[in-house]
């Protein structure tokens with residue numbers, strides 16, 4: 110292969126994720142000088158971390174702790190305090206005095222924004238010793254406010270080193286306090302994917318420095334089984350305490366042994382800012398060069414597909430402190446000596462250019478190996494990742510041309526519709542079914558009456574005409590549209606593209622009088638094939654059932670007349686999607702009272718399906734189904750008796766307050782049980798739909814379908830992008846333990862004038878072979894205030 114695919118100027122250029130790679134040294138105690146910073150960048154890194162305070166400060170804090178203990182002891186002895194008096198928590202504690210210029214080499218500079226501040230790893234916010242935890246909190250506050258003052262854009266705080274409830278709560282509270290003092294700075298918690306031995310921060314903490322030797326607690330910890338989801342749990346506590354602040358992120362330590370994919374997916378959904386790779390996770394290949402396992406490469410590839418792909422930082426891979434101390438100064442780099450300039454010329458490099466770092470070189474190789482973006486990862490589609498859109502209301506609103514144009518950009522939907530119509534027409538012929546054009550005057554007329562209702566700008570009309578040509582079927586074609594602007598476009602299409610073969614009518618399909626015969630305009634007949642595309646992401650959420658109800662009386666009587674689509678089903682799965690939850694919380698905080706009551710259309714991406722597929726309980730479960738035409742309609746019966754203009758009224762109040770019940774047959778309810786093996790948190794329900802456009806009557810033939818279900822789309826309508834999923838949020842994230850069951854209740858509600866959804870999720874835990882207890886429930890959510898008007 111030529112290297113053209115890597116050249117942006119070339120036609121065969123393939124775009125792929127680009128990596129931003131930084132360097133972190135866990136033993137660094139001083140900020141890099143200008144020259145050292147240039148040296149690291151010249152080694153090929155894009156950014157570098159910096160400590161906020163130095164060794165001097167560390168020594169000062171250690172001395173403070175020691176002297177405080179001594180003073181307290183002396184003071185207690187002088188006063189002859191009893192053990193109880195000594196442990197009085199009201200005795201004054203140590204106060205870390207403010208920073209001085211001796212405590213730090215980090216100052217505002219031209220490149221301070223390019224440095225990622227790393228707070229001191231030696232503090233212990235989780236300590237059970239109140240003195241140590243207090244000192245640690247003070248140190249963190251001093252560092253964070255100072256880094257914020259200096260202009261740091263990101264500050265990494267080493268995560269808690271254990272997952273104990275008390276320690277993590279203390280830690281989370283301290284971070285919450287930091288978030289209140291920073292303004293423009295991202296706070297990033299450095300967390301391990303799980304507690305793999307050796308993966309944690311190596312630097313000793315104040316607690317380990319002062320801990321009695323041979324600590325039983327430490328020993329117990331070492332022998333404890335690893336709780337794979339423990340570190341994620343701690344992160345979840347921290348971000349919950351920080352109320353899903355959108356400036357709080359994770360730097361994820363990648364372990365040497367990758368865990369099960371469930372855990373990898375859990376982290377994928379979190380706000381990942383960095384992936385941190387230590388030297389230890391690399392293996393040497395036969396030539397002695399560092400490499401990563403295939404699984405590690407696959408993980409990086411997966412995470413790099415995110416719209417905001419995480420940055421990477423390599424820890425302790427060099428250049429180390431010694432290299433940097435020997436690094437030439439900025440002056441030497443800018444004005445090299447004659448001999449260095451000569452040597453550099455000979456070696457075809459820039460003067461003082463450091464050697465390429467082997468680990469970095471390998472990661473750059475991994476970057477070049479990234480699969481190019483597919484058609485489904487175009488910049489436009491990628492920009493839709495996790496972006497919330499209010500669902501369309503094509504019935505009550507009139508769509509714009511650009512919206513129709515966007516629909517028309519996806520050929521898959523139209524191909525499937527054409528396949529369905531082709532199949533229906535071919536079968537009509539094969540089974541010699543009667544047509545609605547055959548009247549008493551022309552009993553042998555074989556022309557099929559076809560109508561596209563809700564034709565938009567006409568792409569489905571084109572497909573029906575094409576299907577007729579392909580199958581050699583004579584048809585009389587009708588196109589109905591209630592949008593007066595699209596109607597103008599349809600009239601022009603008829604003249605220019607369809608050779609005036611189509612009768613275009615501007616009408617709401619529910620008010621249409623029915624098709625008139627081409628041979629005798631006085632005769633109103635029936636439609637043999639009715640084609641509509643009124644489907645939303647949840648199937649029925651753009652009121653397809655209500656619209657089809659209003660036109661189905663024109664479909665030729667059973668068994669001949671057909672509706673394409675023939676049926677559609679709505680499906681649900683509970684998901685964890687912290688980023689969307691954070692987005693919705695921010696909207697709610699800025700005044701959107703309905704943020705958590707809106708079913709959003711969203712290209713869900715950074716999310717985790719929390720339910721597993723187990724026997725009897727699928728991961729994606731069907732909520733309900735609509736089939737067309739409806740066998741019996743009470744409204745039709747009523748209209749036949751009293752006329753269509755008459756208001757349908759039942760005795761009494763009907764099903765909903767004030768309703769007369771005409772649309773009750775389109776109400777639905779489901780109660781679904783999902784099984785979750787690992788513990789986690791649910792932020793809402795992902796909704797999908799499938800539709801059988803046409804199911805052939807001839808045995809052995811597959812139905813023509815479309816689907817947006819993640820486990821079906823590739824089989825039924827691969828690469829179809831016309832619909833993104835729908836998301837029903839939960840106001841309060843619902844935490845559940847392992848081996849839990851989530852029970853989802855959802856309703857499609859109607860009061861004859863509008864349609865809306867209501868949903869609730871309950872969590873149960875198994876406590877015995879036959880006993881479950883309820884561990885939590887969401888509140889009842891309702892989109893009634895944003896209902897679709899009929």
Ligand SMILES: C[S@@+](CC[C@H](N)C(=O)[O-])C[C@H]1O[C@@H](n2cnc3c(N)ncnc32)[C@H](O)[C@@H]1O
Pocket residue numbers: 503504507508513516517562563564565566567568569589590591592595616617618619642643644656
């Ligand atoms: C999702 S768009 C599909 C447009 C077109 N068939 C396509 O596939 O590109 C639905 C169309 O149905 C129209 N529509 C919705 N409800 C209607 C109704 N009750 N009567 C007539 N047209 C309707 C809308 O104006 C819109 O043009």
